[in-house]
Amino acid sequence: RGLVVAGLLAALMRSLSSVFNSTSTVITWDLYREWKPSASDRELVWVGRVATVGLTAAGFAWVPFMDSISSTLYQYLQSVQSYIAPPIAAVFLLGLAWKRINAAGAMTSLLVGAVLGAIRLVLELVNGTDMEGLPSGTVWEWIAEFNFLHIAILLFIICVLILIGVSLATAPPPAEQVAGLTFATADQPVAGRDVDGGVETAARAPSAKAATVEEVDVDLEAETKGTRRVDLWLSVGVAVAVGAAVAVGPVP
Numbered sequence: 001r002g003l004v005v006a007g008l009l010a011a012l013m014r015s016l017s018s019v020f021n022s023t024s025t026v027i028t029w030d031l032y033r034e035w036k037p038s039a040s041d042r043e044l045v046w047v048g049r050v051a052t053v054g055l056t057a058a059g060f061a062w063v064p065f066m067d068s069i070s071s072t073l074y075q076y077l078q079s080v081q082s083y084i085a086p087p088i089a090a091v092f093l094l095g096l097a098w099k100r101i102n103a104a105g106a107m108t109s110l111l112v113g114a115v116l117g118a119i120r121l122v123l124e125l126v127n128g129t130d131m132e133g134l135p136s137g138t139v140w141e142w143i144a145e146f147n148f149l150h151i152a153i154l155l156f157i158i159c160v161l162i163l164i165g166v167s168l169a170t171a172p173p174p175a176e177q178v179a180g181l182t183f184a185t186a187d188q189p190v191a192g193r194d195v196d197g198g199v200e201t202a203a204r205a206p207s208a209k210a211a212t213v214e215e216v217d218v219d220l221e222a223e224t225k226g227t228r229r230v231d232l233w234l235s236v237g238v239a240v241a242v243g244a245a246v247a248v249g250p251v252p
Helices: 002-035 041-069 073-097 103-127 139-145 148-169 210-248
Strands: none
Touching: 002 041, 041 073, 041 103, 073 103, 073 148, 103 139, 103 148
């Protein structure tokens, strides 16, 4: 029994470390550095530390609300994940499958999905585990008591429709922007990179070895085509497996 608890705590610590590290990196590089490009490395490190402390405090502050969603920890995790995962899964899967998907559609789908998921979460918190917090017979009570697995399916469908509709209503992404990133463009080299994965450099000067270099590049390109398709299929497989785990939910 002690070995199981030790393994559980180790997995929990690793998950929390990954979440805190990833989130603080997003806050530091994608938000603070964009807002203040001249920030020094010392300042960025300080911002990352403050962000980690703030996230830890927010996590502790959220603990009392967990009991209002479910008295079972596993069901709570599945429930919250059902409100977060659908818009991300919709953008990820359609972004791989269809080169017509653009940034406007992706952002709109993510934002709408986040808002709808947050509404369901707030209603569930207000309603409580005893399901008596909301007025009986109202649409808010119906939404709060709707099965969270069905909510995940409905939210995924809504995000997919929004993603497709907004993408078709706006300009398609440039061809070089989606090269090598979708199934239809998997054979094309990724923009800004050589076929061997290195950063794109200036044009090579003519030399006696130019023909040999071109032959090597062709071989590398042929080799990476298959590798890129395998990577895409593996990504889809992982996403489908995660979605299936969410859909199955807790086993009675």
